[in-house]
Amino acid sequence: MSDDIPVKDNDLDELKREMRSAQWMDWVEANKNGLMGAAAAVLVVLIATGFWIESDRSQRATAATIYQQAVNETDLGKKKAMLQNVSRDFSGSSYGALALMQLAGVDLENSEVHLNALISHSKAMEEWVWQARLDLAAIKISAGDSAAAKSLLDEHVGTQYQQVRYFMLAQISTDESEKQQYLQKALDAPSANDADLIRKIESQMSKKVS
Known part of the structure; x- marks a missing residue:
């Protein structure tokens, strides 16, 4: 009679899992410094992304507030200055494009400059660009x-x-x-x-x- 104890299928599966687990833990131990560095790098990216999202949200809110104040301003000099601030300080936003549209009607001496800038603005909606082309064409016709x-x-x-x-x-x-x-x-x-x-x-x- 043999002294070998037969290994059941479920026992064999358990043994394989334990071996894999042991190999995994050995690998983790051998590479823990690298893993810690990678984890730290991921954490830095997540934090930076969070700050960027929050900063972007804050900037958009500020741009929206200043733009709306400019639209409601009745003094043309103040309106022009506020719109110029939005166009300059938030140039990469859609509010920067909207400010250019408004400036074309307020700062008449530089309407062509503002309209051309709006046409090439990356955040300008198609409708704004179409209107800017027509407004610029009207200026050219008058000239x-x-x-x-x-x-x-x-x-x-x-x-x-x-x-x-x-x-x-x-x-x-x-x-x-x-x-x-x-x-x-x-x-x-x-x-x-x-x-x-x-x-x-x-x-x-x-x-x-x-």
Whole structure:
């Protein structure tokens, strides 16, 4: 009769787990310094990330407060200064982009500078960029620079901006037939409920040369 005691399957599994556990503990012991360093590095990253998130949240709240105060300010000099502060101190935020939009209407001498900055701003919404292009094109038209205006108006804009875009293209067109085509497109475009603009379109269309 053999003295060997048969090992059951569940006993064998338990033995394997104990061996793996022992190997794991040996590895941990051998590498504890490295593990402690890695844990410390992870902790530093987590803390830094937490501070960054909190700082970013605080900055956005500050920018929002100053921007809203600027919008509500009735003194144009103070409004301009506050908007410039937002544009400068929070230049990488969406409030920095909004400040540029407001500055274009307040700081008229530098409207082109503000509008160009808004167009290239990484945080500007598409709608802001579209409006900035149209506003800049209007300035170019007033200055007699039809080529620059045409270049801006050739850029894509959203559906709700097409009526104004076509009307402005009609204003710089030197060909009467082309002008009428732009005016018709403006009339057919989705209306922005601008009754005054529609009257201007219809008035110019009625002057069509026979």
